[in-house]
Amino acid sequence: MKRLAATVLGLGLGLGLLSACQPVLRGTGDLGLVVERADGRLMVVENSTSTKLASVSGLGDLSHAALVYSRDQRFAYVFGRDGGLTKVDILSGAIAGRVMQSGNSIGGAISQDGSLVAVANYTPGGIKVFDAATLEQVADIPAIGADGKASKVIGIADLSGRRFIYSLYDAGEIWIADLTDPKAPRLTKHTNIGKLPYDALITGDGRWYLAGLFGEDGIALLDLWNPDKGVKRILDHYGKGKEALPVYKMPHLRGWAVAGDEVWLPAIGHHQVLVVDKGKWTEKARVDVAGQPVFAMARPDGKQVWVNFALPDYSKVQVIDTQTKTVIKTLEPGLAILHMEFTAKGERVWLSARDSDKVVVYDTETLAPVAELPAVKPSGIFFTSRAGKTGL
Amino acid sequence: MRMLAAVTGAVVLALAAWPAAAEVAPARQAKLKDMVAQDCGSCHGMTRQGGLGSPLRQEDLAKLSAEAVIETILEGRPGTPMPPWKAMLSREEAAWIAAYLMGELK
Numbered sequence: 001m002k003r004l005a006a007t008v009l010g011l012g013l014g015l016g017l018l019s020a021c022q023p024v025l026r027g028t029g030d031l032g033l034v035v036e037r038a039d040g041r042l043m044v045v046e047n048s049t050s051t052k053l054a055s056v057s058g059l060g061d062l063s064h065a066a067l068v069y070s071r072d073q074r075f076a077y078v079f080g081r082d083g084g085l086t087k088v089d090i091l092s093g094a095i096a097g098r099v100m101q102s103g104n105s106i107g108g109a110i111s112q113d114g115s116l117v118a119v120a121n122y123t124p125g126g127i128k129v130f131d132a133a134t135l136e137q138v139a140d141i142p143a144i145g146a147d148g149k150a151s152k153v154i155g156i157a158d159l160s161g162r163r164f165i166y167s168l169y170d171a172g173e174i175w176i177a178d179l180t181d182p183k184a185p186r187l188t189k190h191t192n193i194g195k196l197p198y199d200a201l202i203t204g205d206g207r208w209y210l211a212g213l214f215g216e217d218g219i220a221l222l223d224l225w226n227p228d229k230g231v232k233r234i235l236d237h238y239g240k241g242k243e244a245l246p247v248y249k250m251p252h253l254r255g256w257a258v259a260g261d262e263v264w265l266p267a268i269g270h271h272q273v274l275v276v277d278k279g280k281w282t283e284k285a286r287v288d289v290a291g292q293p294v295f296a297m298a299r300p301d302g303k304q305v306w307v308n309f310a311l312p313d314y315s316k317v318q319v320i321d322t323q324t325k326t327v328i329k330t331l332e333p334g335l336a337i338l339h340m341e342f343t344a345k346g347e348r349v350w351l352s353a354r355d356s357d358k359v360v361v362y363d364t365e366t367l368a369p370v371a372e373l374p375a376v377k378p379s380g381i382f383f384t385s386r387a388g389k390t391g392l
Numbered sequence: 393m394r395m396l397a398a399v400t401g402a403v404v405l406a407l408a409a410w411p412a413a414a415e416v417a418p419a420r421q422a423k424l425k426d427m428v429a430q431d432c433g434s435c436h437g438m439t440r441q442g443g444l445g446s447p448l449r450q451e452d453l454a455k456l457s458a459e460a461v462i463e464t465i466l467e468g469r470p471g472t473p474m475p476p477w478k479a480m481l482s483r484e485e486a487a488w489i490a491a492y493l494m495g496e497l498k
Binding site: 196215248311354 | 426429430431433434435437438439441442443444468471473475476477479480
């Protein structure tokens with residue numbers, strides 16, 4: 001009876017007065033977060049309506065912020081540049097927990113079972129691992145390379161089991177930390193993988209880990225189905241090449257670059273995107289683009305790859321057809337396009353235009369803008385569909 | 393006496409920075425400030441406490457000469473991701489940024 005009365009009241013008042021104490025039930029699958037990096041704030045956004053539902057502030061220095069989602073897609077774990085790890089409840093738009101875990105961090109990952117969150121740190125280097133529920137620290141794993149020095153950690157991703165893989169930037173190593181027993185993490189180290197791995201990706205199937213090298217040409221590849229074979233060098237021509245052009249922004253590598261049986265990689269310094277055969281690991285093609293690529297992201301169906309650029313060309317975005325390997329459209333969605341994110345099935349893509357203070361939404365079939373949201377210096381955009389994907 | 397020396401020092405620094413700053417128009421200065429925060433900030437942190445790139449706080453740069461900072465901005469640091477910015481910045485603009493980072497301009 002009481003429940004019936006509440007329902008009637010709820011229907012009568014709709015979203016009015018009662019909503020503060022009796023929120024309307026909803027899921028999070030249609031939601032996402034946009035980083036307003038200069039203000040240490042997140043926007044909670046909804047895909048279907050292209051609207052902002054809430055703002056969450058108090059997240060510290062979010063320059064180069066990244067985040068991962070809990071497997072129920074309700075919580076985001078936000079990795080701030082200042083070393084802050086913040087757990088955000090996107091349903092209530094509130095901070096559910098926050099720890100200052102290091103001086104300076106670059107990103108993180110959540111374990112396959114959703115129980116552990118690992119943060120990759122620049123200062124003092126190494127990774128720290130936290131209980132995803134409580135944010136209690138469960139492990140602190142320094143990254144001392146074979147050279148005996150502390151190293152910055154980059155390119156962290158989740159592997160099967162309670163394992164994380166990451167690269168040591170200064171030492172040139174790939175490590176796997178197994179936290180089956182968090183009190184006694186087991187480390188597997190691959191040394192001498194190449195100079196200055198600057199970012200890495202794991203393919204969505206969890207099999208291949210690719211670390212891009214800044215200090216020399218080529219990519220370090222580890223087959224995680226056959227880890228005993230060790231790290232192999234592939235794509236000797238991938239890199240800055242003979243005429244080392246200045247690189248105005250480091251390219252980003254993630255599993256989103258896989259389209260069918262091809263991996264699309266931003267070239268370093270050159271105005272090209274490379275197409276690599278996934279499995280054979282040979283170069284299939286190069287596509288000329290409008291600038292130095294930063295992100296090359298495949299639409300979820302793999303039919304298109306969208307590319308954004310380093311300055312001074314960062315107000316352009318190009319769309320490549322993956323079958324013909326040609327640029328089918330050059331877009332100018334706004335000033336300083338920092339990031340792109342596809343909806344789960346790829347019918348739309350959201351782009352952050354930092355210097356236009358807005359987020360622009362495009363239809364990926366018509367390649368026309370369909371919506372805009374004001375946002376203060378937006379950078380990363382993250383939809384909850386990432387929760388079910390390895391490496392994102 | 394010590395205060396007088398400090399004041400004199402500040403005046404000398406201000407004078408040294410002045411010619412470079414004077415050659416960058418105010419609208420361009422605003423752009424450069426933005427560039428330091430946003431674009432340099434990608435590697436060095438928006439609050440300049442460092443990241444993939446080294447920290448650029450005033451105290452971090454205190455051990456360097458303005459000339460060294462200007463050279464690094466224009467020519468980059470070979471062997472590291474720090475690129476040469478001379479294709480996008482004039483020497484006067486690099487000098488303005490160096491002075492701005494080193495706390496000689498507001």
